[in-house]
Structure formats: C-alpha cells, structure tokens
Amino acid sequence: MPILQSEIAVGSEVFETNKAALLAQLEEVRAIQQSAVDRSYKAKPKYDKKGKILPHERVRLLLDADSPFVELCGLVGYKMHDDKDGSEAGGGIIAGIGFVNGTRCMIAANNSAIKGGTIAPMGVHKSLRLHQIALEQKLPIITLAESGGANLNYAAEVFTAGGTTFANQARLSAKGIPQISVVHGNATAGGAYQPGLSDYVITVRKQTEMLLAGPPLLLAATGEVATAEELGGAEMHAQVAGTAEYLAENDADGIRIAREIFAHLNWKEQVKLETPEYKEPRYSAEELLGIIPADPKQPLDMKEIIARIVDDSDFFEFKNEYDSHTVCGWSKVGGLHLGIITNNGPITPQGAAKAAQFIQLCEQTRRPILFLHNTTGFMVGTDAEQNGIIKHGSKLIQAVANCTVPKISIIAHGSYGAGNYAMCGRPLGPQFIFSWPNSRVAVMGGAQAGKVLRIVAEAKQRESGMEPNEQVLDFLEQSTAMKLEAQSTALFNTAMLHDDGIIDPRDTRKLLIFLLQTINEAQQRELNPTRFGVPRF
Incomplete structure (x- = not known):
C-alpha cells in the first residue's frame, strides 16, 4: 500500500507565514460573502411586516435539517454591473446542491x-451553469421564485441568454428531470415563464403575482383596467387558469408542499x-493552510496536498520515474475510486504524453479524474520545441477534451496559459471546478506579460529609428x-464564473466526497425522457 510520507515541518516559521497569508485571503472571501447576506437581512423588517420569509431562510427551511449543502457560484458578478461594493455578489440567486426529503437536488x-x-x-449566466450541472448530474430542480425579471439597465445583455434559460427548462423536462417552482411573489413578463416552464407550480395566496403584463402596462397597451390579483394572483392560477398545481397559504406552506412533492417523486428510490467504508487521511486537513506558499512564485510538492485529501493518504503513483513535473496516480476519496493529475512544475513533452496515457487508462475503467492545478503552463525553449511540446501538448488537450469520465478540477495554486486547458480548466468542461482563495488563473503572470509588451514596444521603437523611451516603457x-x-x-475569476466557487482548502476533502457521491448517483440513474416535456393543457 503506497502511503505518502509528509516532509512538511508543521509549525515552522515558513509554515506559519504561509498559514497567516492563506487565512487572510480566506477572511477576505468570507467578509464578502457575509456582506451579501447582511445586505439581504436589512430587508427582514419589511418581509416580517408582510408575513414573508427572507430568501436565505426559505432555502434553510427547504433543506433537510443537518444535511450537506454545497453552494454554487456564490460570488458571481462580484463588483460587476451595479455591484459597487461586493454586497450584491451572487447574481441575484442563492443556489447549490442539497437534500430535500432525502433527495439530492x-x-x-x-x-x-x-x-x-x-x-x-x-x-x-449563473442560471445557465446551474442548468448544465442539473442536466449532467440528473438533479431535480426546485426554484423559490420571486423576481422582478431582468435588470432593465442591462436588458440587451440579458435578453438572448435569458431566452436560453427557457429553452434549457423545456429540454430538462423532456430529458426527464423534474422542475418544481414555488412562486413566493412577483413573477412578471419573462419571469413568469420560469414557473410556467416548470413541471410543478405552487402559488402563495395573496402573494403570488405571476403575469405577463401588470395593471399599468395593460392599461397603457389595451385600455383594460384590472387588478394584479385578477391578472396573476395565486387563486386565479390555481382555480381558473390552471397554471398552478398547488395553492399555499404562506411562504412556509409553499415550501412544505414542495417538500411533499419530493416525498412522492419516486426519485431517490430509483x-x-x-456507502463504502474508508479511512481518513493520515494527516490533518488543517495543515493544508501552511503548505501553500505565501509567495505564489514559490514551488510546492503537490503530493503533500494529496496526502491530506485522499483516503488513508494512499496514492498509487503512475510512472513516478518518468517526468517528475507531472504527477499522476490513483487513490480513493470517500471510498470511491479516482485518478489524480497534478503538477510540480511546467508541463513538459514527456509529462504531457504521460498524462494523456493516464487519462486513457482512467477512461478504460471508468474512473473519474481529479485535476489539482499547480502549473506555470507548458515548458518553452529550444529543447521543449524540438521534443514536440506542441504535438504532445495538443494530444493532452485532446485527451482532456474528449474523455467521457467525470472530471473535477480544484485550482489549488497557479494555473497559467494553455496549462489551464491541459489541466481541465473551465473551457474544457469539468463537471465541477472550485478554487482556493490563493489561486491564480491567467494567460501568464503579470510580471511576465509586462516584460513581453516592453520588449515588443522597445523593438518597434528601434525599428522606427527612435531611441527607446525608458519612461514610457516602464509605464507600459x-x-x-x-x-x-x-x-x-x-475573486476576479469567480466573479466571471470561471469556477463554481471559492472554497476553504480544509473543506476540499468533504467537498470531493460530496461531488463524487453526486456523480456516482448520476451514473447509476436512468432518466425517462419524453419528446416535449410535461405539458399543461
């Protein structure tokens, strides 16, 4: 049994420096997350006065008590569009994978x-990502709906992608994935189609306003005078139009009905x-904080990371005598088999060939692959070019792109250039991708990019017969x-939806167990598709 032996000097000065730096980065992320929650809770008096429940509390009420919940894309849109201080991060949606009446959804x-x-x-774009995950992992979707629809300041940017969310809903239903919506309040115009395209709709008495045009627009467009209740009230949809299957008395009752639907869904029973037995790692997850260098330019041995996240710190390395920069091997996490690919340096021609072969071996026996990012990219230089770095690197990217086994990426340190693609970054379509708060993703390092542009600019100045202007070059x-x-x-990358969220490194193993269980459940499940989805006649 190949047990990894740690060489980390826990408690040393370097260890404590690294730990302090990572904890500071974690604190920054948590402060932003908390600011978004605090911003929401400022509306609690208004919600209490109306007898309504805040969105965060709706989610908690929906979830099974003491069950795991993995939030997705929680900081998307951070300091983008109208978000001036980060308190609106999250894209206006609280989302994740959790359990409702024992059903993973x-x-x-x-x-x-x-x-x-x-x-x-x-x-x-967050909604589109949620739909993609639900489709790949065969997860029922429950939406707690109350939205004014598109932010009209960005209507042109929302319109086409918003239509794609409707197409996705129709296709999810046709694939055999149930969708349940509780309409807690306003659902106007395009927002009305989200519950309308769901398979089960629950409206809330005296709260739901699900309509294509509100009273002011109706009056302006047709001259007709009608109340919001007449146009789109809960009772009308449940008793007259037939859009809703269930009528709830209040927010809590709507969530109760949703949980009841899950109890009769016959989903988890299929x-x-x-649950396999497994041993915990031989080293504490707390030690992960002191392993990642405070200086992103400093190297680290990724086997030290592996030793703290896999069962019994057992790692069966593949071709360990052939190119030490690219590390491949097999382990178990939570008793479930997987292959691991990571980096202890740039990806060389030999490392690319090794990783591509390893991926095919995982494909042969249906083992998921975990990519632990720590790469400066592909090796450059005369030797690398003459040894076929483009050829071998391209074949590695082909292997990553075309393999059909589930892929999970954790960006633990740097992930630069085409090395990000080779390690299954977002463009290569991992089933899940999460980042540590210290991580860096870019086409190249900032200092390197600055020097490249300086060299190019200086060459152009000389070609033009000009004496290089050092001040201008320094500024550039x-x-x-x-x-x-x-x-x-x-933070920048998670805001742009380049990952599914930033996680505490100490939670990596728990997250991987949850994700592997989610994937394993999806692989066992057979859907019952229809041609057009569930209709309402």
Whole structure:
C-alpha cells in the first residue's frame, strides 16, 4: 500500500507565514460573502411586516435539517454591473446542491431582498451553469421564485441568454428531470415563464403575482383596467387558469408542499447506493493552510496536498520515474475510486504524453479524474520545441477534451496559459471546478506579460529609428503587470464564473466526497425522457 510520507515541518516559521497569508485571503472571501447576506437581512423588517420569509431562510427551511449543502457560484458578478461594493455578489440567486426529503437536488432561490431579485447578466449566466450541472448530474430542480425579471439597465445583455434559460427548462423536462417552482411573489413578463416552464407550480395566496403584463402596462397597451390579483394572483392560477398545481397559504406552506412533492417523486428510490467504508487521511486537513506558499512564485510538492485529501493518504503513483513535473496516480476519496493529475512544475513533452496515457487508462475503467492545478503552463525553449511540446501538448488537450469520465478540477495554486486547458480548466468542461482563495488563473503572470509588451514596444521603437523611451516603457510594463495581476485573482475569476466557487482548502476533502457521491448517483440513474416535456393543457 503506497502511503505518502509528509516532509512538511508543521509549525515552522515558513509554515506559519504561509498559514497567516492563506487565512487572510480566506477572511477576505468570507467578509464578502457575509456582506451579501447582511445586505439581504436589512430587508427582514419589511418581509416580517408582510408575513414573508427572507430568501436565505426559505432555502434553510427547504433543506433537510443537518444535511450537506454545497453552494454554487456564490460570488458571481462580484463588483460587476451595479455591484459597487461586493454586497450584491451572487447574481441575484442563492443556489447549490442539497437534500430535500432525502433527495439530492439543485436549489435556486431568487434573492428578492436585493433589488427585488432582478437579474443582471452574470445572474443569467449563473442560471445557465446551474442548468448544465442539473442536466449532467440528473438533479431535480426546485426554484423559490420571486423576481422582478431582468435588470432593465442591462436588458440587451440579458435578453438572448435569458431566452436560453427557457429553452434549457423545456429540454430538462423532456430529458426527464423534474422542475418544481414555488412562486413566493412577483413573477412578471419573462419571469413568469420560469414557473410556467416548470413541471410543478405552487402559488402563495395573496402573494403570488405571476403575469405577463401588470395593471399599468395593460392599461397603457389595451385600455383594460384590472387588478394584479385578477391578472396573476395565486387563486386565479390555481382555480381558473390552471397554471398552478398547488395553492399555499404562506411562504412556509409553499415550501412544505414542495417538500411533499419530493416525498412522492419516486426519485431517490430509483437508485440504491451503497456507502463504502474508508479511512481518513493520515494527516490533518488543517495543515493544508501552511503548505501553500505565501509567495505564489514559490514551488510546492503537490503530493503533500494529496496526502491530506485522499483516503488513508494512499496514492498509487503512475510512472513516478518518468517526468517528475507531472504527477499522476490513483487513490480513493470517500471510498470511491479516482485518478489524480497534478503538477510540480511546467508541463513538459514527456509529462504531457504521460498524462494523456493516464487519462486513457482512467477512461478504460471508468474512473473519474481529479485535476489539482499547480502549473506555470507548458515548458518553452529550444529543447521543449524540438521534443514536440506542441504535438504532445495538443494530444493532452485532446485527451482532456474528449474523455467521457467525470472530471473535477480544484485550482489549488497557479494555473497559467494553455496549462489551464491541459489541466481541465473551465473551457474544457469539468463537471465541477472550485478554487482556493490563493489561486491564480491567467494567460501568464503579470510580471511576465509586462516584460513581453516592453520588449515588443522597445523593438518597434528601434525599428522606427527612435531611441527607446525608458519612461514610457516602464509605464507600459508596470501597468500591464498590475492589470494582469488584478485579473488573475480567485475573486476576479469567480466573479466571471470561471469556477463554481471559492472554497476553504480544509473543506476540499468533504467537498470531493460530496461531488463524487453526486456523480456516482448520476451514473447509476436512468432518466425517462419524453419528446416535449410535461405539458399543461
């Protein structure tokens, strides 16, 4: 049994320096997350006065008590569009995977406590990502709906992608994935189609307003005078139009009915999953904080990370005598088999060939692959070019793109250039991708980019017969470096939806167990598709 032996000096000065730096980065992320929650809770008096429940509390009420919940894309849109201080991060949607009446499902709740739950462009892209995950993992979707629809300041950016969310809903239903919506309040115009395209709709008496045109627009367009209750009230939809299957008395009752639907969904009963026995790692997850260098330019041995996340710290390395920069091997996490690919340096021609072969071996026996990112990219230089780095690197990217086994990416340190693609970054379609708060993702390092542009600019000046202007070149180099550094941080990348969220490194193992169980359940489940989805006649 190949047990990894740690060489980390826990408690040393270097260890404590690294730990302090990572804890500071974690604190920054948590402060932003808390600011978004605090912003929502400022609306609690207004909600209490109306007898309504805040969106965050709706989610808690929906979830099974003491069950795990993995939030997805929680900081998307951070400091983008109208979000000036980060308190509107999340795209106007609280979302994640959790358990409702024992059923693993996708949960999405409009955060109506902030700007009425209106959706900015990144919120729409978040919805598309949630749909993709639900489809791949065969997860029922429950939406706690209350939204003013698109943020009209960005209507042009929302319109086309918003239509894609409707197409997705129709296709999810046709694939055999149930969708349940509780309409807690306003659902106007395009927002009305979200529950309308669901398979089960629950409206809330005296709260739901689900309509294509409100009274002012109706009066302006047709001259007709009607109340919101007549046009789109809960009772009308349940008793007259037939849009709603259930009529709830209040928010809590609507959530109760949704849980009751899950109790009769016959979903979890279709798959019988065994929980394998497993041993915990031989090293504490707390030690992960002191392993990642405070200086992102400093190298680290990724086997130290592996030793703290896999069962019994057991790692069966593949071709360990052939190219030490690319590390491949097999382990178990939570008793479930997987292959692991990570980096202890740039990807060489030999490392690319090794990883591509390893991926095919995982494909042969249906083992999921975990990519632990720590790469400066592909090796450059005369030797690398003559040894076929383009050829071998391309074949590695082909293997990553075309393999059919589930892929999970954790960006633990740097992930630069085409190395990000080779390690199954977002463009290569991992089933899940999460980042540590210290991580960096960019086409190249900021300092490197600054020097490249300086060299190019200086060459152009000389070609034009000009004497290089050192002041101008200094400014170009420094401003380029600063820009790329700012755009490579974990916060920048998660805001842009380049990952599914930033996690505490100490939670990596728990998260991986949850994700592998989710994937394993999806692999065991057979859907019952129809041609057009469930209709309402």
